[in-house]
Amino acid sequence: MVEGAAGPATNTGVMPAMNETISTEVDADIGLILCDNPPVNALGHAVRDGLVKALDTLVADERVKAIVLACAGRTFFAGADITEFGKPRREPFLVQVIAALERSPKPVVAALHGTALGGGFEVALGCAFRVGVPKARMGLPEINLGLFAGAGGTQRLPRLVGPAKALELVLSGKPVDAAQALALGILDAVIDAEPLVAGRLFARRVIDEKLSAIPVRDRDDKLAAVRTDPAAFDVLAEKLTGKLEGQAAPAANVASIRRSFTLPFDAALAEDARANAELMAGSQSRALRHLFFAEREAAKIPGLPANVEPRKVGQVAVIGAGTMGGGIAMSFAEAGFPVVLIDATQEALDRGIDRIRGNYATSLKRGSLSQAELDRRLALISGAADRHAAKDADLVVEAVFEDEALKREIFAELEAICRPGTILATNTSALDIDAIAAVLARPEDFVGLHFFSPANVMKLLEVVRGASTGAAAIVTAMSIGRKIGKVPVVSGNCDGFIGNRMVAKRSAQVDLLLQKGALPSEVDAALKSFGFPMGPLAINDMSGLDIGWSIRKRRGTPFPVADAICERGWLGQKTGRGYYRYEAGDRTPLPHPEVEQLIVEISARLGIERRPIERAEMIERMLYPLINEGARILEEGIASRASDIDLVWINGYGWPRWTGGPLCYADEIGLGTIVDRLQAFAADTPSDPTLKPAALLRDLAGQGSTFAEWQKSRSGA
Numbered sequence: 001m002v003e004g005a006a007g008p009a010t011n012t013g014v015m016p017a018m019n020e021t022i023s024t025e026v027d028a029d030i031g032l033i034l035c036d037n038p039p040v041n042a043l044g045h046a047v048r049d050g051l052v053k054a055l056d057t058l059v060a061d062e063r064v065k066a067i068v069l070a071c072a073g074r075t076f077f078a079g080a081d082i083t084e085f086g087k088p089r090r091e092p093f094l095v096q097v098i099a100a101l102e103r104s105p106k107p108v109v110a111a112l113h114g115t116a117l118g119g120g121f122e123v124a125l126g127c128a129f130r131v132g133v134p135k136a137r138m139g140l141p142e143i144n145l146g147l148f149a150g151a152g153g154t155q156r157l158p159r160l161v162g163p164a165k166a167l168e169l170v171l172s173g174k175p176v177d178a179a180q181a182l183a184l185g186i187l188d189a190v191i192d193a194e195p196l197v198a199g200r201l202f203a204r205r206v207i208d209e210k211l212s213a214i215p216v217r218d219r220d221d222k223l224a225a226v227r228t229d230p231a232a233f234d235v236l237a238e239k240l241t242g243k244l245e246g247q248a249a250p251a252a253n254v255a256s257i258r259r260s261f262t263l264p265f266d267a268a269l270a271e272d273a274r275a276n277a278e279l280m281a282g283s284q285s286r287a288l289r290h291l292f293f294a295e296r297e298a299a300k301i302p303g304l305p306a307n308v309e310p311r312k313v314g315q316v317a318v319i320g321a322g323t324m325g326g327g328i329a330m331s332f333a334e335a336g337f338p339v340v341l342i343d344a345t346q347e348a349l350d351r352g353i354d355r356i357r358g359n360y361a362t363s364l365k366r367g368s369l370s371q372a373e374l375d376r377r378l379a380l381i382s383g384a385a386d387r388h389a390a391k392d393a394d395l396v397v398e399a400v401f402e403d404e405a406l407k408r409e410i411f412a413e414l415e416a417i418c419r420p421g422t423i424l425a426t427n428t429s430a431l432d433i434d435a436i437a438a439v440l441a442r443p444e445d446f447v448g449l450h451f452f453s454p455a456n457v458m459k460l461l462e463v464v465r466g467a468s469t470g471a472a473a474i475v476t477a478m479s480i481g482r483k484i485g486k487v488p489v490v491s492g493n494c495d496g497f498i499g500n501r502m503v504a505k506r507s508a509q510v511d512l513l514l515q516k517g518a519l520p521s522e523v524d525a526a527l528k529s530f531g532f533p534m535g536p537l538a539i540n541d542m543s544g545l546d547i548g549w550s551i552r553k554r555r556g557t558p559f560p561v562a563d564a565i566c567e568r569g570w571l572g573q574k575t576g577r578g579y580y581r582y583e584a585g586d587r588t589p590l591p592h593p594e595v596e597q598l599i600v601e602i603s604a605r606l607g608i609e610r611r612p613i614e615r616a617e618m619i620e621r622m623l624y625p626l627i628n629e630g631a632r633i634l635e636e637g638i639a640s641r642a643s644d645i646d647l648v649w650i651n652g653y654g655w656p657r658w659t660g661g662p663l664c665y666a667d668e669i670g671l672g673t674i675v676d677r678l679q680a681f682a683a684d685t686p687s688d689p690t691l692k693p694a695a696l697l698r699d700l701a702g703q704g705s706t707f708a709e710w711q712k713s714r715s716g717a
């Protein structure tokens with residue numbers, strides 16, 4: 001061990017090492033432990049082992065009176081090493097490291113910067129003191145992976161902030177910033193300095209002012225109040241988890257926080273370990289971890305030359321100030337991009353801008369947007385009734401009517417107006433993007449950017465790669481998608497792309513279920529019971545039934561029930577009637593007896609004897625055919641990964657996250673079961689040959705394999 005002033009905290013630091021990730025130093029009477037494990041100082045085995053050894057070394061050093069724990073690089077420990085999940089555990093476990101820090105006879109000061117999340121935050125909670133730099137953020141996001149903070153986080157946090165606040169924090173999974181953490185009593189100080197310097201400054205105070213260092217586990221003042229009125233905690237828990245039915249992790253988080261004031265610390269910790277291991281082994285956490293990796297994978301685009309850099313995007317233009325164009329403009333403004341919104345006429349433009357103002361005014365009233373932020377966003381959005389206003393744009397997103405000839409005309413003109421290198425994108429839902437690209441001299445700069453409605457809210461962005469879309473356009477589209485907070489997924493060019501092509505298979509089954517005996521409310525209730533926030537028919541009513549009707553006419557695939565409803569002029573919420581009935585100014589779906597009668601008549605006309613249909617059968621009929629279509633989409637290379645398809649459904653169609661998306665769910669059910677059921681459906685409905693199991697699905701089922709294994713074998717992992 002070498003003495004002397006601590007060097008700068010860099011990833012190439014030269015402090016003497018416990019191992020390749022942890023080093024120590026002694027500066028007069030302050031011991032320093034520095035972790036340098038790029039990129040995010042994840043708490044893998046080497047780090048944990050090094051921490052215990054470093055602590056032992058400094059505790060044994062007589063000169064040391066207080067210890068600072070800090071990290072090099074961009075963040076304090078950002079969490080557990082997620083790649084160790086599912087592998088054999090190796091000691092020292094995180095709980096043991098934290099216990100060692102907490103029982104250290106010399107007070108340990110954690111110096112936080114960057115994002116101290118999950119296990120990283122739990123390490124800090126095990127220290128006697130915590131200081132943060134002003135930009136530090138911290139929290140326990142385990143719920144997002146279907147878990148709770150299993151290394152004592154849910155026992156220590158309530159001791160600092162009280163069980164009620166702790167519950168809010170763990171159920172939201174969102175981090176707090178340094179100022180909030182200071183106000184809540186999580187941090188002892190916020191110090192604007194390099195983390196090591198901040199830690200040392202506070203350690204100086206600890207030594208000189210003999211600050212009392214009570215281990216967090218031994219603090220009881222914030223718990224005592226709750227013990228006198230535990231019912232208030234239950235009321236809060238009910239309020240916060242009421243809508244999270246069917247999910248295991250929220251209830252487990254509540255139960256763990258409750259243990260903080262009902263059980264002794266060690267007993268609570270032991271029960272936490274058992275309960276978290278159960279969650280970890282369960283299908284929900286597995287599905288949520290799958291999605292965590294899926295998002296990282298989706299960023300890798302096969303078949304591109306190496307080192308293609310995204311083009312710089314400053315100014316954005318959106319053509320078409322309707323429902324989608326307005327939402328798309330809002331997404332860009334929210335992320336700080338100046339946007340010019342262009343429509344054909346001043347009236348249409350004014351309507352579009354008014355709708356944006358109206359949306360923002362609603363958010364302001366609800367308290368989800370401040371006046372300052374509203375002003376900032378509106379100032380970024382300008383309007384024009386002339387396409388030449390797009391001339392300085394680096395990216396143009398077209399969202400005019402779904403009319404191929406109109407779109408072709410617009411892009412031909414845009415190519416002349418905009419400078420070479422501008423990315424030209426269409427938000428078409430289902431048109432052939434190669435047919436649009438055919439009018440362009442630079443089709444390599446043309447790409448599909450398929451947003452979902454409402455475009456300022458929905459996370460999914462399908463990046464549609466046409467036959468001549470260039471690498472730079474794809475990479476730029478993916479990069480800009482992430483910058484505006486979307487989850488971009490690459491799709492090949494086909495009718496409906498990934499998501500809507502699969503939805504069409506579900507819609508056909510929904511119509512069939514209505515013909516065979518179900519009523520709209522039963523169909524919707526079935527998918528809601530699976531975890532979708534809304535049923536497919538209530539969604540159709542919301543979007544307008546005429547959209548699907550015109551697509552079916554174009555494809556030549558009539559749906560007896562849906563078409564009959566449209567023919568009567570019942571087009572959903574906008575006409576006050578659709579599958580359901582709506583009172584003026586109210587979006588609540590009410591039973592629509594005339595539709596129910598119409599459905600019964602259609603069954604009779606088709607010679608179908610209506611029968612009661614079990615909820616489980618309805619779910620299988622709605623989900624398995626879309627899974628089957630997902631397999632075809634993989635066979636054709638429209639999606640390059642099974643997990644990309646899962647992301648599409650999770651982020652664009654309300655598929656419940658905790659089941660991991662359609663193909664992850666199919667793996668869980670077993671592909672053999674899916675194939676058997678599809679064969680039964682195909683035999684029952686010979687008019688629909690697409691119900692026959694796809695070759696890929698059949699093959700994988702035959703081998704006893706899964707979509708996940710198929711994906712792994714292709715990526716060579």
Ligand SMILES: NC(=O)c1ccc[n+]([C@@H]2O[C@H](COP(=O)([O-])OP(=O)(O)OC[C@H]3O[C@@H](n4cnc5c(N)ncnc54)[C@H](O)[C@@H]3O)[C@@H](O)[C@H]2O)c1
Pocket residue numbers: 319320321322323324325342343344345348352398399400401402403406410427428429430450451452453543
């Ligand atoms: N509504 C959805 O749920 C949804 C979802 C994804 C994609 N899309 C696609 O987005 C596009 C727009 O859909 P929408 O629902 O916003 O339609 P919309 O009818 O609400 O808006 C279309 C806008 O385009 C404008 N427009 C028409 N011709 C124009 C021209 N020549 N120049 C400039 N502006 C012109 C219209 O005035 C109108 O404001 C379509 O291609 C649609 O398929 C829609």
